[in-house]
Amino acid sequence: MLYTAPMRAVRVDQFGGPEVLRLVEVEDPRAAAGEVVVRLHAAGVNPVEAYIRTGQYARLPELPYTPGGDGAGVVEALGEGVSGMAVGDRVYVAAFLGKTGTYAERIACVARFVHPLPDGVSFGQGAALGVPAATAYRALVLRAQVKAGETVLVHGASGAVGIAAVQLARGLGLRVFGTAGSDAGAAAAKGAGAHDMFDHSQDGYATRITETAGARGVNVVLEMLANINLDRDLTLLAPRGRIVVIGSRGRIEIDPRQTMGKETAILGTTLWSTTPEEYTQIHAALVAALESGVLRPVVGRELPLEQAADAHRAILTDRAVGKIVLTM
């Protein structure tokens, strides 16, 4: 189907500060063979999009580009050969590994990156899945290989990845500890199901985690800011414990000996490394968790598309309370 009317999209013509995110009119996308055009109602804003926008990231798109891999909306057109969905379906887009550009009114997207959005899940919530919830699932299940009955510390439970991790971990039968740096963030994580919350901005919080964990210890740490916490995390772990490094913004010195006696492991993760098979597994699990109510993304802040620059400032500086989304 051919569209002629222009649409609005955020475009980056040069790498730089948040001000390089400009709202412009561009040609409407067309659904090529195997693609779906989605009219977007919401786009998720992720820290990685701010890193990429500065030009200081390992993988950079060609300029100019439209940021964003997460979004949700309604199917508007199907390209040749696409089956299994229909015009008018509510869907979420998780296109981080493919052609991105959800900071826009529409996106043409390879069909396998488009998934059903169950009834009762808002478009804003649907924009919190592709990067945050997929990362949380990948870290818990594919990297840490958690088992029911284990204790997980979600270190940074108030943000988008953290809240998804809390909910998924509860669904998997874990005891869930979380940290946050504000009362609002702690309340959001508690509302998502965390059994105990700790304040990572307060001295001595790690001692309180150890006391609360008791003899069972902490089996898994999902770490959102490894450059601050990794050395201390090693002291919290139970024997055979695992730390999954999800986020890090610098270097840190650790004591490797801490890993030896308890045979603990530090595991990295990045969504970029997701294989097609893992991608299928992750989104099957996320759709099931949405349908069952285990996964209920928390949208902390909605901004109109034209305020993408403000959203990028907030994602790196403000205390987190769930997901920041742009609305169209």
Ligand SMILES: NC(=O)c1ccc[n+]([C@@H]2O[C@H](COP(=O)([O-])OP(=O)(O)OC[C@H]3O[C@@H](n4cnc5c(N)ncnc54)[C@H](OP(=O)(O)O)[C@@H]3O)[C@@H](O)[C@H]2O)c1
């Ligand atoms: N590896 C991957 O593939 C992947 C994928 C997605 C995200 N990430 C990374 O994971 C991190 C979280 O992403 P997000 O989308 O959840 O971001 P977000 O919504 O902005 O949340 C950031 C989280 O980090 C927490 N935090 C701040 N200071 C902390 C500290 N000293 N110790 C522990 N946690 C602290 C925040 O807590 P307060 O605001 O309450 O202090 C908040 O819970 C980011 O660094 C992001 O780049 C990596």
